[in-house]
Amino acid sequence: MTRAKSGTRRLRRRPEQPAAGATTSAGVLGLRDSVPDHPAQDWSGIEVGATVHVIPPAGLPYLGRVDAKTPDSGIAWVVSLEGSGRQMHGKRDGVRLHSVPRTPW
Numbered sequence: 001m002t003r004a005k006s007g008t009r010r011l012r013r014r015p016e017q018p019a020a021g022a023t024t025s026a027g028v029l030g031l032r033d034s035v036p037d038h039p040a041q042d043w044s045g046i047e048v049g050a051t052v053h054v055i056p057p058a059g060l061p062y063l064g065r066v067d068a069k070t071p072d073s074g075i076a077w078v079v080s081l082e083g084s085g086r087q088m089h090g091k092r093d094g095v096r097l098h099s100v101p102r103t104p105w
Contacts (some may be wrong), residue, residue, distance in 0.1 A: 040091045043073040050099055054078055054087075057094035066097075 046052060048066050055061045064078040067086060076097065079086045089095040 041096055043069065043076055043091050043097055046073070046076070046097055046099055051081070051102070052078065053098045053100055054080075054089070055096040055098070056089075063100070 046066055046069075048068060050066050052064055052066055053061060054064050062084065063081045064087075065081060067077045067079045069076040073091070075088060075090050077086055077088050078097070089097070
């Protein structure tokens, strides 16, 4: 017959909660402020399937194809033509998308 362990389970400490109405660096009660981090670029003129030059706020720019976007053009998914995969970009994240003109042939 196996004996059951005796003793109590250890209680885990909860992280400290901010006081009611307190503000943090992320906004009121940890919610993000309504002010965008970067000014938004208008992506409504960029069509799905268009080739774009993607310029992130940090990192290296790359060439890609718009795979999909939301109806309000707030988010775009771009597939890299350089082989680094598919990335989701929000227009308020500071990413710039510039259309690349199509070749006439």
